[in-house]
Amino acid sequence: MAGALIGLSMGLPWLGALLVWAVGDRRPRPQHALAVTSAILAALAALALMPLYQADAALRVNAGGVFGEFTFVPDGLGVFLAAVATVIGSLAVIFSVDYMRGAAQLGRYYALVLLFIGAMVGLVLTGSLLLLFIFWEMTALCSYALISFYNDDPKAVAGGIKALVMTQIGGVGLLAGALLTYAYLGDTQIETLLARGATLPSGVLAALAFGGLIAAAAKSAQVPFHTWLPGAMEAPSPVSALIHAATMVNAGVYLLARFYPLFSQVEGWTMAVTVVGLVSALLAALMATVAHDLKRALAYSTVSQLGYMVYAVGVGAIFASQFHLLSHAVFKALLFLAAGAVIHSAGTRDMRQMGGLGKQMPFTRTVFVIGALALAGVPILNGFWSKELILEHGLHDGPAWAYGGMLLGAGITALYTLRMTWLVFYGRPRCKGHVHDAGPAMRLATGVLAVGALSTWLLIGLFGELLEKSLPFHHLHVEAGLTLIEEIVTAGPTLLALGVVALGGLAWWYRANFGLAHDLLAPLGRAAAADFGFERLNTRVALATVRVAETLRTTQTGRLNWNVLGILGGLIAVLGVLAWGA
Amino acid sequence: MDTVEIVMIGAFALAGVGLYGLLVVRNLIKVVVSLQLLVKGVLLALVAAGKASGQVALGESLALTVVVADTVVAVIGLAVAVQVRRVSGTLDLKKLSNLRG
Amino acid sequence: MAYGFLMAGAVVCAVLAIRARQLIAAALWLAGSSALVALALYLLGAHQVAVIELSVGAGLVTVLFVFAISIAGDDALSKREFMPNGLAVGAVVTFCALLAWQALPLEARPTVTGAAPFQQVLWSDRALDVLVQLVLIFTGVLCVLGLLKETTAAATGNALQEVQAAASHSANGHRPAEPVAAERTGVEERA
Numbered sequence: 001m002a003g004a005l006i007g008l009s010m011g012l013p014w015l016g017a018l019l020v021w022a023v024g025d026r027r028p029r030p031q032h033a034l035a036v037t038s039a040i041l042a043a044l045a046a047l048a049l050m051p052l053y054q055a056d057a058a059l060r061v062n063a064g065g066v067f068g069e070f071t072f073v074p075d076g077l078g079v080f081l082a083a084v085a086t087v088i089g090s091l092a093v094i095f096s097v098d099y100m101r102g103a104a105q106l107g108r109y110y111a112l113v114l115l116f117i118g119a120m121v122g123l124v125l126t127g128s129l130l131l132l133f134i135f136w137e138m139t140a141l142c143s144y145a146l147i148s149f150y151n152d153d154p155k156a157v158a159g160g161i162k163a164l165v166m167t168q169i170g171g172v173g174l175l176a177g178a179l180l181t182y183a184y185l186g187d188t189q190i191e192t193l194l195a196r197g198a199t200l201p202s203g204v205l206a207a208l209a210f211g212g213l214i215a216a217a218a219k220s221a222q223v224p225f226h227t228w229l230p231g232a233m234e235a236p237s238p239v240s241a242l243i244h245a246a247t248m249v250n251a252g253v254y255l256l257a258r259f260y261p262l263f264s265q266v267e268g269w270t271m272a273v274t275v276v277g278l279v280s281a282l283l284a285a286l287m288a289t290v291a292h293d294l295k296r297a298l299a300y301s302t303v304s305q306l307g308y309m310v311y312a313v314g315v316g317a318i319f320a321s322q323f324h325l326l327s328h329a330v331f332k333a334l335l336f337l338a339a340g341a342v343i344h345s346a347g348t349r350d351m352r353q354m355g356g357l358g359k360q361m362p363f364t365r366t367v368f369v370i371g372a373l374a375l376a377g378v379p380i381l382n383g384f385w386s387k388e389l390i391l392e393h394g395l396h397d398g399p400a401w402a403y404g405g406m407l408l409g410a411g412i413t414a415l416y417t418l419r420m421t422w423l424v425f426y427g428r429p430r431c432k433g434h435v436h437d438a439g440p441a442m443r444l445a446t447g448v449l450a451v452g453a454l455s456t457w458l459l460i461g462l463f464g465e466l467l468e469k470s471l472p473f474h475h476l477h478v479e480a481g482l483t484l485i486e487e488i489v490t491a492g493p494t495l496l497a498l499g500v501v502a503l504g505g506l507a508w509w510y511r512a513n514f515g516l517a518h519d520l521l522a523p524l525g526r527a528a529a530a531d532f533g534f535e536r537l538n539t540r541v542a543l544a545t546v547r548v549a550e551t552l553r554t555t556q557t558g559r560l561n562w563n564v565l566g567i568l569g570g571l572i573a574v575l576g577v578l579a580w581g582a
Numbered sequence: 583m584d585t586v587e588i589v590m591i592g593a594f595a596l597a598g599v600g601l602y603g604l605l606v607v608r609n610l611i612k613v614v615v616s617l618q619l620l621v622k623g624v625l626l627a628l629v630a631a632g633k634a635s636g637q638v639a640l641g642e643s644l645a646l647t648v649v650v651a652d653t654v655v656a657v658i659g660l661a662v663a664v665q666v667r668r669v670s671g672t673l674d675l676k677k678l679s680n681l682r683g
Numbered sequence: 684m685a686y687g688f689l690m691a692g693a694v695v696c697a698v699l700a701i702r703a704r705q706l707i708a709a710a711l712w713l714a715g716s717s718a719l720v721a722l723a724l725y726l727l728g729a730h731q732v733a734v735i736e737l738s739v740g741a742g743l744v745t746v747l748f749v750f751a752i753s754i755a756g757d758d759a760l761s762k763r764e765f766m767p768n769g770l771a772v773g774a775v776v777t778f779c780a781l782l783a784w785q786a787l788p789l790e791a792r793p794t795v796t797g798a799a800p801f802q803q804v805l806w807s808d809r810a811l812d813v814l815v816q817l818v819l820i821f822t823g824v825l826c827v828l829g830l831l832k833e834t835t836a837a838a839t840g841n842a843l844q845e846v847q848a849a850a851s852h853s854a855n856g857h858r859p860a861e862p863v864a865a866e867r868t869g870v871e872e873r874a
Contacts, residue, residue: 063811558679560613561766564604568774575781585686589723590786592690596720598779599697605771607701611751615709618744619697622720625736629729639804642729643812646805649735650816654823656744660751661830667755 003059009045013118017111035110039090046086071127076466081124089117092242095445116142129178159231170215197262209263220252233295237340245332277311285412315398324386331374334449338368341438356429382457414504597623614659621652693719710748717741
C-alpha cells in the first residue's frame with residue numbers, strides 16, 4: 001500500500017506532465033485542468049502516505065549488480081517533505097491558472113512544474129544514494145528551465161545559467177559521494193552509509209562530509225554560494241514560490257539533516273555548518289533590508305531563513321530545523337504568491353513605485369500581512385514556534401556568540417519584513433494606474449496558505465513523533481506536542497527573542513528619528529546593496545569560464561568527419577595507455 | 583585459431599569498416615549506414631566475449647539491448663535526415679555544417 | 684572454417700556498402716552484412732538474438748532505409764571526400780590493431796561455469812535493461828512524432844493562427860501581456 005502510494009505521488013505528476021505536453025498549446029483550458037488535477041491527486045496520495053510511515057523501504061526495484069536496489073523509504077522526514085512538496089506544488093499550480101492566463105508555451109511551463117514536483121517527491125523519499133543524485137539533478141534541470149522560461153529575455157537566461165552552474169558543483173560532489181560509498185562499503189543504500197560509515201577511513205569520511213556541506217550550501221543558496229537565488233527571481237512567481245522558497249532550496253537542508261548522524265562525527269563539521277548558517281542568516285538579512293525589488297528582498301529573506309535551518313542542524317537540533325522548514329515553506333510560499341499577485345496587477349517589481357496598495361487590494365494585503373507576521377516571528381503564527389525552538393536549542397547546545405548573532409538576525413528580520421509590508425501596502429500611494437485585487441484562483445491558493453501559516457504549528461507533536469519513531473540512526477527524543485509548546489512559551493530565550501523582534505519593528509516605525517544611526521550604518525548599507533562583494537567575485541568567475549569556452553570553441557569546426565577523427569584519436573589514446581600499462 | 587578468436591577479429595574488422603565509413607562519407611543517410619555497421623561489430627564482439635567466458639546468455643541479453651538502442655537510433659537518424667532534406671534541400675554534410683568554429 | 688567465410692563475407696559487404704554510389708545499393712549491402720552477422724550469431728549459440736538481428740537488422744532497418752531514401756531522394760553523391768583516404772585508413776587500422784593486440788589471446792580469460800539460461804538472465808538478472816529498452820522505445824516514438832509533426836504547409840497555417848490569436852488577446856486588454864512585462868521590467872540593481 002505504501003509502495004503504491006509512493007509510486008502514485010511520483011508518477012501522477014509525471015503522467016500529468018506528459019499529458020499536458022500532448023494536449024498541445026492550442027487548447028489552454030484542458031492544459032490548466034490537467035495540471036491542476038494531477039497536482040491535486042499527487043498531493044492526496046502524499047497525504048494518504050503519512051499515516052503509513054515506516055523505517056524500512058516500502059518500494060524496492062532491483063536494478064542488478066552495480067546499482068543495487070532502488071529503494072524508497074517513507075520515513076518521517078521523507079513523508080512530511082513529500083507532503084509539503086505536493087501540497088504547495090498543487091497550490092502553486094492553482095495560482096498559475098490565473099497568473100499564466102494567456103501566456104505562450106503553457107505546455108512547457110506546466111510540464112516542467114509537474115516534472116519538478118514528481119522529482120522532489122522522489123528526492124525526499126528515496127533510500128538509494130544513486131537515485132538521490134538522479135533526482136537532485138532532475139530538480140536542478142527543472143529549476144534552470146523554469147528560471148529561463150521567458151527565454152527571449154537575456155536576464156532570465158543569464159539567471160538560469162548561473163543557477164545551473166552553481167548548483168551543479170554540488171551535484172557532482174553527490175555523485176562522487178555515492179561512488180565512494182559503493183567502492184568502500186559495497187552498497188549504495190543510505191542506510192548502509194549511516195550504519196557502517198564510521199568504518200570509512202577518516203580522510204574519505206571528511207571528504208564526504210565537507211563535500212556534502214558544499215553541495216547542500218550550493219543548493220540552499222548559503223554564503224558563499226548565495227548569489228544565484230536573487231538572479232532566479234526572473235522566473236514566474238508561482239515558480240519562485242514553489243521551487244525557490246518551498247521545495248528545491250530545502251533539499252540542501254534535507255541532505256544535511258539526513259546525513260547528520262554520520263557527518264557530525266567528523267571533526268569541525270558541525271562548527272562549519274553553524275558558521276555557514278550564521279553568516280548566511282546575518283548577511284542575507286542585511287541585504288534584504290536595502291533591496292528595492294520586492295522579489296529580491298524575498299529571495300534574500302529565503303537565504304536568511306535557510307541560514308536559520310542550517311544553523312539548527314549545526315547545533316544538533318534536527319527536529320527544530322525540519323519544523324522550521326515546514327513553517328518556512330508555508331509562509332514563504334504565501335509571501336511569494338501574494339507578491340506575485342501584487343506584481344501582476346501593479347506591473348512592476350520595484351517597491352519604490354508601489355505604496356498604499358492595501359486599500360485597493362484588501363485580500364492580498366491581509367494574506368501578505370499574515371505571511372509577514374509569520375516571517376517576523378510574531379506569536380501564534382507558525383514562524384514564531386519554529387524560530388523560538390531553534391533559538392532555544394541554539395542557546396543550550398551551541399556557542400554563545402552564534403546565538404547572539406542569530407538573535408540579532410531575528411531583529412533584522414522583523415525590520416525588513418515591516419519595511420517590505422509598509423512600502424508595498426501602506427503609506428502614500430506612488431503607483432500610477434489602476435490596480436485590481438487578485439483573481440479567484442490566486443485568492444484560493446493564498447488563502448489556503450494563510451490558513452496554513454496560522455495552523456501548521458499544531459502539527460508539532462505529530463511531526464516529532466513521526467521523526468522519532470522512523471529515523472533509527474538519528475536517536476531523536478522529541479517530547480509530546482503540548483510539552484513542547486509549554487516549554488517554548490515559558491522559556492527565557494523566547495521573551496528575549498520577542499523583545500528583539502519588537503525592537504526591530506520599532507526601529508522601522510521610528511526610522512525618522514534615527515538620523516545618526518542612519519549615517520553610521522550607511523557604508524554597511526552600501527556594502528549590502530553591492531552584495532558584499534560576492535557578486536563581483538561571481539561575475540569574474542563567470543567571465544573566466546566564458547573566456548575558456550570561447551577559446552575551446554575553435555575545435556568545433558562543424559565537420560562531422562573531423563569530429564569523428566577526434567573521437568577515434570581519443571579511443572586510440574586510451575587503448576595506448578592500456579597497452580602500455582599492461 | 584579458435585572460432586571465437588576468428589569471430590572477434592571479424593567483429594573488430596566490421597567495427598573498423600564502420601568507423602572508416604564515419605570518417606569519409608558525405609551523405610547523411612550513409613552516416614546512418616556506417617553507424618549500423620559499427621554496432622554490428624559490437625554485437626558480434628559481445629556475443630563472442632560471452633562465448634569465451636562461458637556466459638552466452640549474458641552476452642545475448644546485452645546484445646539484445648544494443649539491438650534495440652541501435653534500431654531506435656536508426657529510426658531517429660532517418661527521421662532527422664528526411665526533415666533535413668525537406669528544410670535545407672540537401673543531405674551533403676559539407677553544405678550542412680553551420681557551426682564554424 | 685564456416686566462421687572465417689562468414690566474417691570475410693560480412694566485411695566485404697560492409698566495405699561495398701560504404702563504397703556504393705547509390706544509396707539503395709548501400710542499404711542492400713547493409714542487409715547482406717546483417718544477414719551474415721545473424722548467421723554467425725546463431726552458430727555461436729545465441730539463438731534468440733540471432734533471429735532478432737535477422738528480422739530487425741536485415742528486415743526492418745532495410746525497409747526503413749528504403750522509405751527514407753524514397754522520400755529524401757537519391758542524389759548523385761559527390762566523389763570528393765572530406766579527409767585524405769590514407770589518414771582515415773591509417774587511423775582505423777591503428778585502432779583495430781591496438782584492440783586486437785589487447786583483447787586477443789582469448790584462452791587466457793577465465794571461464795564461469797554454471798551459467799543461467801537466457802530467459803532467466805534477461806528477465807530477472809538484467810531486468811533493469813528491459814526497463815531501459817522500454818524507455819528508449821518510448822523516447823524514440825516521442826522523438827519521431829515531434830520531428831515529423833509539422834510539414835511546411837501545416838506550419839504556415841499554424842503560424843497564421845497564432846498571429847491571429849495573439850492579436851485578439853492584445854485587443855482584450857493588457858492582462859495577458861502583464862505577467863511577462865511585469866516580471867521583466869523589475870528594477871535591476873546589477874547588470
